[in-house]
Amino acid sequence: MSPRKRKPQRADSETPPDEKNPQSRTEPRPTPPPDSQPVARLRIVGLNAAERPTPEEPPSPPPPPSRRAEDEKWDPYFSRRVRLLDFLAALILGVVAFFAVVTTYRGFGHSWDEALYLRPAAAAGTWVWDLLRGDRSLLEESAITHAWGVVATGDDPLHPEVAPIPKAVIGLAMTALSGYGIPEMQAMRLPIAGAFALTVALIYLIGARAFGRMGGLVAALCYGLMPRVFGHAHIAASETLFALTLILFTWAYLAGVKRPFMAVWCALAFALAVNTKVTALLLPLPAFLWGQIYHRRDYATNAFFMLFIAPIFAWLLWPWLWYDPLGNFSEYLRFYATHQSTAVFYMGQKWGYIYGPPAPWHYPLVITAIGTPPWILALAILGIASAWAHCKSRSVPMFFFLMAGAFIAVCSMPKAPKYDGERLFFGAFAFLALLAGGGYEWFVEGIARRTWVPAMLRRWIRPLAALLFFICVGVGVATIRWVHPNELNYFNLLVGGPKGAYERGFETSYWGEAVNEEVIEYLNSLTKPGTKFKPLALNELAFQNLQGWGLLSSEGVYAAATEPFDYYILQVRQGFFGNLERALHYGAEPLRTFSAQGVPRIQVFAGDALTKPPRRPEKTPSPAPSQSRTDTTTHTLGNGTSSTATQTLAISPAVKGDEPTTAATADDKRTTPPVARDPALREIPSTVPETRRTDRSFPTDTATSEPVL
Numbered sequence: 001m002s003p004r005k006r007k008p009q010r011a012d013s014e015t016p017p018d019e020k021n022p023q024s025r026t027e028p029r030p031t032p033p034p035d036s037q038p039v040a041r042l043r044i045v046g047l048n049a050a051e052r053p054t055p056e057e058p059p060s061p062p063p064p065p066s067r068r069a070e071d072e073k074w075d076p077y078f079s080r081r082v083r084l085l086d087f088l089a090a091l092i093l094g095v096v097a098f099f100a101v102v103t104t105y106r107g108f109g110h111s112w113d114e115a116l117y118l119r120p121a122a123a124a125g126t127w128v129w130d131l132l133r134g135d136r137s138l139l140e141e142s143a144i145t146h147a148w149g150v151v152a153t154g155d156d157p158l159h160p161e162v163a164p165i166p167k168a169v170i171g172l173a174m175t176a177l178s179g180y181g182i183p184e185m186q187a188m189r190l191p192i193a194g195a196f197a198l199t200v201a202l203i204y205l206i207g208a209r210a211f212g213r214m215g216g217l218v219a220a221l222c223y224g225l226m227p228r229v230f231g232h233a234h235i236a237a238s239e240t241l242f243a244l245t246l247i248l249f250t251w252a253y254l255a256g257v258k259r260p261f262m263a264v265w266c267a268l269a270f271a272l273a274v275n276t277k278v279t280a281l282l283l284p285l286p287a288f289l290w291g292q293i294y295h296r297r298d299y300a301t302n303a304f305f306m307l308f309i310a311p312i313f314a315w316l317l318w319p320w321l322w323y324d325p326l327g328n329f330s331e332y333l334r335f336y337a338t339h340q341s342t343a344v345f346y347m348g349q350k351w352g353y354i355y356g357p358p359a360p361w362h363y364p365l366v367i368t369a370i371g372t373p374p375w376i377l378a379l380a381i382l383g384i385a386s387a388w389a390h391c392k393s394r395s396v397p398m399f400f401f402l403m404a405g406a407f408i409a410v411c412s413m414p415k416a417p418k419y420d421g422e423r424l425f426f427g428a429f430a431f432l433a434l435l436a437g438g439g440y441e442w443f444v445e446g447i448a449r450r451t452w453v454p455a456m457l458r459r460w461i462r463p464l465a466a467l468l469f470f471i472c473v474g475v476g477v478a479t480i481r482w483v484h485p486n487e488l489n490y491f492n493l494l495v496g497g498p499k500g501a502y503e504r505g506f507e508t509s510y511w512g513e514a515v516n517e518e519v520i521e522y523l524n525s526l527t528k529p530g531t532k533f534k535p536l537a538l539n540e541l542a543f544q545n546l547q548g549w550g551l552l553s554s555e556g557v558y559a560a561a562t563e564p565f566d567y568y569i570l571q572v573r574q575g576f577f578g579n580l581e582r583a584l585h586y587g588a589e590p591l592r593t594f595s596a597q598g599v600p601r602i603q604v605f606a607g608d609a610l611t612k613p614p615r616r617p618e619k620t621p622s623p624a625p626s627q628s629r630t631d632t633t634t635h636t637l638g639n640g641t642s643s644t645a646t647q648t649l650a651i652s653p654a655v656k657g658d659e660p661t662t663a664a665t666a667d668d669k670r671t672t673p674p675v676a677r678d679p680a681l682r683e684i685p686s687t688v689p690e691t692r693r694t695d696r697s698f699p700t701d702t703a704t705s706e707p708v709l
Helices: 068-072 085-102 112-132 143-150 164-176 190-211 213-224 225-232 239-258 258-272 279-282 284-294 302-318 326-337 363-370 373-388 396-411 428-448 461-483 497-503 515-528 541-550 579-587
Strands: 344-345 349-351 534-537 565-571 592-596 599-606 631-635 642-646
Touching: 085 190, 085 213, 112 143, 164 190, 164 239, 164 515, 190 213, 190 239, 190 396, 190 428, 213 225, 213 373, 213 428, 213 461, 225 239, 225 461, 225 534, 239 258, 239 279, 239 302, 239 428, 279 284, 279 326, 279 396, 279 642, 284 302, 284 396, 302 396, 363 396, 373 396, 373 428, 373 461, 396 428, 461 599, 497 599, 497 642, 515 565, 515 592, 515 599, 534 541, 534 579, 565 579, 579 599
Parallel strands: 534 565
Antiparallel strands: 344 349, 565 599, 592 599, 631 642
């Protein structure tokens, strides 16, 4: 047996490392990608100490934040998106607002501006309707002047100085609805109700993006529950349409800041606003100021389109400008620049017209403060405080503040006209409502973040705040029902309500909408063939329109009536009171007075009311006590005018003053303080013709040596 051969063993130095120690088996190192960062390795003596260390490179900067992340940090408005639920909520709010208006038309008479707009609107609406049906002959200059007027002087019956959008919208509604049995006065008002509904819906959508859904709901309800705003939604005039164009402009301008292609819509909305009311020309001031402060790199496209494209849109939408754009538009601006300042009664004194300068600078602030429900006013003030508190982190609330402030500030200028309550700065109220939504959210968030609030109660803060708000909404609805149909002359508790405003020297009526169904029914009961009525402080054209519609008896004579009159119809618009109006209101006994909340709105007097003994004094803004029955007496008048006149009869009517009684007796012991003095001695001319006889207890004003009219 041969011995077994043994295989020769290899030396350790010849043993492959993989077989000797499998764990030391090395694999090829993967090549790192070129853009990857080198990984720092730990150097261990004996293992990799001989390797050359890899130098560490500085970390690359993080990628820039996305545009959406930047917007989220800067302002939630630009990051929030409108969801389907928001559109449904806006639709519900708009529908409710529309039907709230159209179901409460009763009580709103034919107003001053509605009578002014009727004929121009009918002509413009017919022109647009026929043009849409294909009549190209209407594009000729003669056809345009026939439908839109010739000169903007105020004397043209088609009134080209009235912007085209209100005339076209109202006229189209009258033309389109004429064959459906809808009364003409209601047909001309329906598009205004639609504009009000759209404004409420858009305010919700904008407010929801700026402050969340609850903030948007608060803003929309605050706007809809402002009594004066709700009242304007019943009137076929330009105010409600103007508010809609402002909200459209706000949406388009904010969209154009982040999406340049939306600047076209911004220009179109600006053109619509200009073609609705002349005060829209100031929109670039707050818009450009806000853009320069907050979005300097992003608003240039909006500015370019507003300055250069919007005029083209405005020209295309205004047929009266087609054949002479520069000449007619300069005439339009000249009319408003030189237009007389309408008289107004403010704080016991007459302002404007022949009484001196317009009302003081604080008129818009005071009217806003006393003409807005207190709970809405408080939320708006909180919203203004919130906008300033977050002015460095949120830009959109400051946009709302600048827009509201622009209208109030321009109207507060010394030479700016101030009359008719809030009409001339009506555009501010939509933005005050948006600020109220922001104020609500700021207040709720501020309470929830307070450390002194127990954790258990924090989750109940929002439900409790919502409950409190809806209680305020219920109060707002009850307030509107209480003041209806006198919403346009609403005054809050800060001035003592409408009666307190009347006693403190504020104008408590101005637009003639108080000549409603109740007044018309009474006038018809007085009417016999040839009965002559004299409207005072009212638009006689409104009575002509009412007769044309068959609402007012055609047997009566109104606009063409001459003396002697059978009846006087007086609207208690103190700013338009001449001496005849004051003598009737403060001295004569009315046949009937139509009041609201204890304040007279319309009074009907017999034609011989001033020849009868005066009525007993009543509580009104009182003059200083008179001294003698037969002596020359100095009266401090209710409108503030101090005049000297010889008093000859104890029953003579008031001379140059809003006196609560027509004459002073020897034992008159009135002690109420006088009101503010009027800087002018002359009085507004009465609407009675100058040929009226002056021997029927109408005294002569010895201060001016003219018959008192």
